[in-house]
Amino acid sequence: MSDASSLLWHYSPSLALCLIALVLFALSALWHISQLFKYRQKFFFIFVLGTLCQVVGYIGRLGCIHNLENLTYYIVQSLAVLLAPIFYAASIYSLLGKIVQYAGAESLSPIRPTRITFIFVIGDLLSFLMQSTGGGMMASGDASKMDLGTNIILIGLIIQLVFFFFFIFLTCVFHVRTSDWQVKGHQGHWKLLLKILEVSSALIFIRSVYRVVEYAQGFYGYFISHEVYLYVLDALLMLIVQLLFSFVHPGTVLYTQKPRITKDIEMSLI
Numbered sequence: 001m002s003d004a005s006s007l008l009w010h011y012s013p014s015l016a017l018c019l020i021a022l023v024l025f026a027l028s029a030l031w032h033i034s035q036l037f038k039y040r041q042k043f044f045f046i047f048v049l050g051t052l053c054q055v056v057g058y059i060g061r062l063g064c065i066h067n068l069e070n071l072t073y074y075i076v077q078s079l080a081v082l083l084a085p086i087f088y089a090a091s092i093y094s095l096l097g098k099i100v101q102y103a104g105a106e107s108l109s110p111i112r113p114t115r116i117t118f119i120f121v122i123g124d125l126l127s128f129l130m131q132s133t134g135g136g137m138m139a140s141g142d143a144s145k146m147d148l149g150t151n152i153i154l155i156g157l158i159i160q161l162v163f164f165f166f167f168i169f170l171t172c173v174f175h176v177r178t179s180d181w182q183v184k185g186h187q188g189h190w191k192l193l194l195k196i197l198e199v200s201s202a203l204i205f206i207r208s209v210y211r212v213v214e215y216a217q218g219f220y221g222y223f224i225s226h227e228v229y230l231y232v233l234d235a236l237l238m239l240i241v242q243l244l245f246s247f248v249h250p251g252t253v254l255y256t257q258k259p260r261i262t263k264d265i266e267m268s269l270i
Contacts, residue, residue, distance in 0.1 A: 008074050010225035015065050017227070021235045022058035028242040029055050039251020043094045050087030051242055054235075057081035079135035081234065082153070082211070085204050086128045088241055089164060092204075093120040095197055095250055096171055102254050103190050108177040110170055123163030130156025146219070154215040161208045168201050193253045196244050203237045210234065 029051035036048050057080030063073040097113035100106060106113060130152055137149030175194060210233040214223035223229045 008071070009064075009068050010220070011227050012068075013061060013065050013227060015062075017231055018058055018061050018065060021231065021239075022055065022062060024239055025051065025054040025058060025235075025242070028239065028246065031246050032242065035246065035249050035251060039249060041249075041251045041254065043098070044091050044245075044250055046087050046094075047091035047245065050084045050091075053080045053084035053087060054238065054242075057084065075135060075138060078138075079132070081230075082135070083128065083131060085207060085238060085241075086124055086131070086160065088200070088204060088238070089160070089167075090121050090124045092197055092201060093117055093124065093167065095193075096167075096174070098250070098254055099190055099194055099197070100174065103178065105174070105178050108174060110173050116170070120163055120167050123159060127156045127160035127163070130159060150215055150219060154212065157208060157212045157215060161205070161212055164201065164205050164208060168198070168205060171198055171201060189248075189253045193248055193250060196248045200241045200244055203241050207234050207237045 029048070032048045032051050036045060057077050060073050060076030060078075060080060064070060064077055067073060094117045097116040100109045100113040100116070109116070111119070134149040134152030134154075134156060137145045137152065171194075175198065178191075178194075210223065210229065214221060214229075217223055
C-alpha cells in the first residue's frame with residue numbers, strides 16, 4: 001500500500017466481500033423498487049432511496065479497490081453507506097404513525113401519529129445535514145477540515161442515536177398498550193408489521209452505536225482499521241433490514257380500510 005493510499009485506508013479492501021455486498025444490495029434494491037410500483041406506498045419511496053445509497057456506496061468502494069488513492073471514490077463509498085440508514089429511519093418513523101392510524105389505536109399512542117412523523121423526521125433531517133456536512137469537509141482533502149468533518153459526523157450520529165432511542169421507547173410503549181388489541185381476519189397482520197418495525201429499529205440502533213464508537217475512536221481507531229466490522233455491524237445488519245421489509249412489505253398490510261376491533265376489546269375501551 002502506497003503512502004498516499006495509507007492516508008485513506010488502513011487495510012487492502014476485500015474485492016470478494018465488496019462484490020458480494022454490491023450484488024446483494026443491488027438485488028434487494030431492485031426488489032424494493034418493484035414493490036414500490038406494486039403496492040404504491042409513496043411514503044416508502046424514501047426507504048428505496050436508502051437501498052440505492054447502499055448500491056452507490058459499494059460501487060464507490062469497488063472503484064477504490066484498484067485506485068486506493070482516489071479521494072472521490074473514498075468519499076462516495078464512505079458517505080453513501082453512512083447516510084443510507086437515515087433514509088430507512090425516516091420511512092420507519094412514518095410507518096409507525098401509519099400503523100397507529102391503521103389499527104385505530106390513536107388513543108394508545110403516547111404521541112399523535114402525525115406528530116410522530118414530524119418530530120422524528122426533523123431529528124433525522126438534522127442528523128442528515130450534520131453527517132453530509134461533515135462528509136463534505138472530509139472531501140476537501142485538507143487534514144484540519146477532515147478532522148473537523150469527522151467530529152461533525154460524530155455529532156450527527158449521536159443525534160441520530162438519541163432520536164432513535166426515544167423512537168424505540170415510544171414503539172415499545174405502543175406495543176405493550178396494544179398487546180390485547182385484537183382484530184378480525186387477515187387485517188391483524190399489522191401486529192407482524194409492528195414487530196418487523198421493532199426488529200429493524202433495533203438493528204439500525206446497533207449499527208448506529210457501532211458508527212458512533214468508530215468515529216469516536218478517530219481516523220486511526222480500531223473499528224475503522226478492520227474491514228470486517230463494516231460488513232458485520234453495518235452491511236449485514238442493513239441488508240437484514242431491507243430483507244425484512246421485503247418479506248413483510250407495508251403495502252401488504254396497510255390497506256385503505258381500517259381493521260375491525262373485536263367487541264370485547266371495543267367495550268373495554270368505552
